[in-house]
Amino acid sequence: MTAQRGGWLDAVRRPDLPPAGEYALRLADDALVLAQRTAEWVSAAPEMEEDVALANIALDLLGQARSLLTRAGELEGRGRDEDALASHRTEREFVNCQLVELPNGDFARTMARLLVFAAYQVELYSRLTGSADEVLAAVAAKAVKEVRYHRDHATQWVVRLGDGTAQSAARMQAGLDAVWPHADELFEADELTDALVRTGVAVDPSSLLAPWSAYVGTVVEQATLVRPDVTALPGGGRRGIHTEALAPLLAELQHIARSHPGARW
């Protein structure tokens, strides 16, 4: 949706936040929202071992979100820390991609989403280690090892379910078909990323598409599934436009901090 670059929302949101802070916030919100979604599986996964695996993945993402939110707060310079940014922003102030907020669906759909997102994060973080922003570079260097494992976990399951029984293959294919229309948003460049690419802070999202596509294509083929041929949905998450799934997720994520402001434990 390059036709919708910029837009009125940018004028009313966070005029103080410098571009690098906004960029850090995008990466942070992606990680935070998917951490919360993934944590929903804990105690509900098909096996206890999978509970632990998904909890580990959620905690990795939460750790990334904490560092990135802290960096966004520093760059903003208005004294907001990671907790303030996580708990005291409204839905329209979140700039995560819509892919990460989608409901989990069944286990196959969850693995399809994890494959799509972790494969993107591997390409992103492995390049972001060279960022001109030293904090972003350091976060990326740590996170790239984590997301390689997430990508591997998703790959293992997509291949097993896809190349499994007729039932598991049908559900795995349905999972891919459901998340695929949300993948394009990950690779959309806009004025913000264009400007930050010029200063060496950001990675051009559109440059990640080819390596991402090669990886997921290999996995889909190995799983004997069909790469979905679907039309991309409009997206808009980077401009604060979200699906109906985000608000309930944030309500759960934020309600303790909002019910008991300043609480400590």
Next chain:
Amino acid sequence: MSDAGAAHPREWPLWEVFVRGRRGLSHVHAGSLHAPDAAMALRNARDLYTRRQEGVSIWVVPSAGIVASSPDEKDAFFDPAADKVYRHPTFYEVPDEVQHL
């Protein structure tokens, strides 16, 4: 989570996990887990038993592949060694000239 894999064939088989610690010389039994196959068993072991940097190497072995001594045979197996102290290498004078022993 019963371990009666044979009685419930649809349940994932059981695996035994051995982890070598950072300074450990050999792999030590860490516990067991369920997994559909060897590759997933290795990954589950990573998630379950090396969360706190416990290890640098993992082995997984199908529990069914381990042959264990029976508690009933404990006396016959192990007690006969109890009075044979001469099997310990403590009855030798070490010559002064021997170094680095």
